[in-house]
Amino acid sequence: xxxxxxxxxxxxxxxxxxxxxxxxSAGTADNSADAGETTETxxxxxTxxxxxxxxxxxxxxxxxxxxxxxxxxxxxKLGVIGPLTGAAALYGNxxxxxxxxxxxxINAISSDFQIELNAQDDEHDAEKSVNAYNxxxxxxxxxxxxxxxxxPCVAVASEANADRMFMLTPSASATDVTKGKDNVYQLCxxxxxxxxxxxxxxxxxxxxxxxxxxxxxxxxxxxxIYQTFQTAAESLGMDVVSVTTFTDDTAxxxxxxxxxxxxxxxxxxxxxxxxxxxSLIMQQAASMSYDVKFFGVDGMDGILSLEGFDTxxxxxxxxxTPFSADATDDKTVSFVGKYQAANGEIPSQFAAxxxxxxxxxxxxxxxxxxxxxxxxVDGVSYQDLCxxxxxxxxxxxxxxxxxxxxxxxxxxxxxxxxxxxxxxIKDGAYAGL
Amino acid sequence: MRKLSKSARNSFINYGIVLVFFLVFQIMxxxxxxxxxxxxxxxxxxxxxxxxxxxxxxxxxxxxxxxGHAGFMSVGAFSGVVMASCIQNVVxxxxxxxxxxxxxxxxxxxxxxTIIGIPVLRLRGDYLAIVxxxxxxxxxxxxxxxxxxxxxHGLHISMKDAVSLGMEADGITIINGPMGxxxxxxxxxxxxxxxxxxxxxxxxxxxxxxxSGRAIKAIRDNRIAAESCGINVMKYKMMAFVVSAAAAGAAxxxxxxxxxxxxxxxxxxxxxxxxxxxxxxxxxxxxxxxMIAAAVLTVLPEMLRQFQDYRMLIYAVVLILVMILTxxxxxxxxxxxxxxxxxxxxxxxxADK
Numbered sequence: 001x002x003x004x005x006x007x008x009x010x011x012x013x014x015x016x017x018x019x020x021x022x023x024x025s026a027g028t029a030d031n032s033a034d035a036g037e038t039t040e041t042x043x044x045x046x047t048x049x050x051x052x053x054x055x056x057x058x059x060x061x062x063x064x065x066x067x068x069x070x071x072x073x074x075x076x077k078l079g080v081i082g083p084l085t086g087a088a089a090l091y092g093n094x095x096x097x098x099x100x101x102x103x104x105x106i107n108a109i110s111s112d113f114q115i116e117l118n119a120q121d122d123e124h125d126a127e128k129s130v131n132a133y134n135x136x137x138x139x140x141x142x143x144x145x146x147x148x149x150x151x152p153c154v155a156v157a158s159e160a161n162a163d164r165m166f167m168l169t170p171s172a173s174a175t176d177v178t179k180g181k182d183n184v185y186q187l188c189x190x191x192x193x194x195x196x197x198x199x200x201x202x203x204x205x206x207x208x209x210x211x212x213x214x215x216x217x218x219x220x221x222x223x224x225i226y227q228t229f230q231t232a233a234e235s236l237g238m239d240v241v242s243v244t245t246f247t248d249d250t251a252x253x254x255x256x257x258x259x260x261x262x263x264x265x266x267x268x269x270x271x272x273x274x275x276x277x278x279s280l281i282m283q284q285a286a287s288m289s290y291d292v293k294f295f296g297v298d299g300m301d302g303i304l305s306l307e308g309f310d311t312x313x314x315x316x317x318x319x320x321t322p323f324s325a326d327a328t329d330d331k332t333v334s335f336v337g338k339y340q341a342a343n344g345e346i347p348s349q350f351a352a353x354x355x356x357x358x359x360x361x362x363x364x365x366x367x368x369x370x371x372x373x374x375x376x377v378d379g380v381s382y383q384d385l386c387x388x389x390x391x392x393x394x395x396x397x398x399x400x401x402x403x404x405x406x407x408x409x410x411x412x413x414x415x416x417x418x419x420x421x422x423x424x425i426k427d428g429a430y431a432g433l
Numbered sequence: 434m435r436k437l438s439k440s441a442r443n444s445f446i447n448y449g450i451v452l453v454f455f456l457v458f459q460i461m462x463x464x465x466x467x468x469x470x471x472x473x474x475x476x477x478x479x480x481x482x483x484x485x486x487x488x489x490x491x492x493x494x495x496x497x498x499x500x501g502h503a504g505f506m507s508v509g510a511f512s513g514v515v516m517a518s519c520i521q522n523v524v525x526x527x528x529x530x531x532x533x534x535x536x537x538x539x540x541x542x543x544x545x546x547t548i549i550g551i552p553v554l555r556l557r558g559d560y561l562a563i564v565x566x567x568x569x570x571x572x573x574x575x576x577x578x579x580x581x582x583x584x585x586h587g588l589h590i591s592m593k594d595a596v597s598l599g600m601e602a603d604g605i606t607i608i609n610g611p612m613g614x615x616x617x618x619x620x621x622x623x624x625x626x627x628x629x630x631x632x633x634x635x636x637x638x639x640x641x642x643x644x645s646g647r648a649i650k651a652i653r654d655n656r657i658a659a660e661s662c663g664i665n666v667m668k669y670k671m672m673a674f675v676v677s678a679a680a681a682g683a684a685x686x687x688x689x690x691x692x693x694x695x696x697x698x699x700x701x702x703x704x705x706x707x708x709x710x711x712x713x714x715x716x717x718x719x720x721x722x723x724m725i726a727a728a729v730l731t732v733l734p735e736m737l738r739q740f741q742d743y744r745m746l747i748y749a750v751v752l753i754l755v756m757i758l759t760x761x762x763x764x765x766x767x768x769x770x771x772x773x774x775x776x777x778x779x780x781x782x783x784a785d786k
Binding site for chain 2 (some may be wrong): 131
């Protein structure tokens, strides 16, 4: 009997400690914030339909807010989800630093409107990403920049769709991210866009007679682009002579794939992959003295800043990318300068995407404030803000000029419209085609 | 209660822990007291508890080091997802769809376990660990090349690419190679997860405490002695291995149907090791310990989010500390003293009565 009692006691103690931990995980401050959030939600629920009207009323009541018509006030709580640790940490950290620079600039514009940024790690894993999202929800996030990578983004997007939280992803490019979700928008090109645009470009410019493809079949990004490239190539009547694959575990020797392409007589190799394996492919092709053109996509961006890579090997490589750090316009120069000062490296396309995401959010809120004679984001529930942002982003007259594209507009399906830039590497630098 | 054997009492305490866990969180959920961060982790916790308990059957009870447990989980996950997609419009209630999917996931994993078990269980020690490790990687790579779609003609399967599935225009791609299964409809619920934990616990505990369970333990303790007593070594080893695989498959299906996407990459070597860590920290052969370890270690990284960059570092330190403390004689003595005091007090109370 005693033993049983003890066991029961221990069991309940264990359960209690787990529960106590559960409370702790949110933290006391978070809990109170949470409570505040819920009361706000119920308040707002009463006036959900005319949230804007209520806000106007609030602006009238508060003399401070009525300073100028169309002004944006309050503090926006913005969450960022991306891999800050693990194999894909490079991308998550780039987006995080890029958006942090944008937020710093926006906060310096006026003390009336501030953005509070909170970046959470998802380790490039769907489960961890949903955890990160829930954590941001507890923190009181009103909108999300993320996720950085595709697979986690699909998982979080469906959660966010059920919760009505607005998401703007800087770099998750698969169509499944936005498919059937009206609250998720992309700032990057979608995979089909890239695959078919590449096929179109190669065929229009008569770059090659015979094309070979080497792609990573353990990676969603790479496979996604390959599939749409293949479909587009077939309809364009392009001669794809060799398709070979590799996985993350075998990304250190490409002699088999290159030999097959060479034997098939390919004069252009399409590489819908990231720059690290691409650099190896170029090195090995050079050592095989196989003279072939390479064509890449935005994942190739960064190859020139790769340590220990002989940039002369990349001479003549063509790639589609929305951003190049060598551009000479004021915005890019200032961004690259700030990024280098803060992080000591040249920003990649991901950093630029993160920067543009924060600005797109700011632009959308300003646009809304202008139209409605002022807007205070304080205490607006994420559900209400989601409807507001959807209405702005799906508005065809709303456009954003960023460093990854001028005049970006969005379709109601959530895909971005901007011109893909094809660049060629000449003398170790990007040059327009 | 007094008449129950010690093992039966242990079993009932385990069911009790699960039920108390369920009741506490269900009440907190319905009262809205649970943070979204925690409520989002309830189903993963249940999944990892099942994984830990089932791996403990192989590692602790049967005494074989298996490093490919995540492979069975992924077999269950993907077959469960295919099943759920196929019967989406046929079977009405979502709980029934979930139950059928979990059943199919468990069956597929059991088949995989049988196929792997026959050659693998003839090996011993390190060799067995290496082969199970390889198995997990093979499953991952096969699933990376697997394309499955469904249209009005039924299932289409290809190992080449999505285009070669040759589906009609209205067909849906369920598994898309390395992109994994996309657009899964979420049908896992906390209640169903707890029910599955109880079922798995029931099966494994009864197996362990049965005649077969004693045979399995006898083989673990001394294979030659067991063989000389006429125990069929292969049969009992297979029994433990296949039951464990089936439970992992069920957990995989439950896990996959809780998210809108799963990828083969998720079920790699790291996940196998993670589950092994649950088992080792909870105590090899100790089902209750592995249950608690799985729950605590799943929640821990989320609780450490406030430490940001140092999160995983602290996680590792906590793991090491737990390892040291549970194996420390002084710590054990201290725990024993607490036990003694409590017992003495109880005895005194009873004497008073």
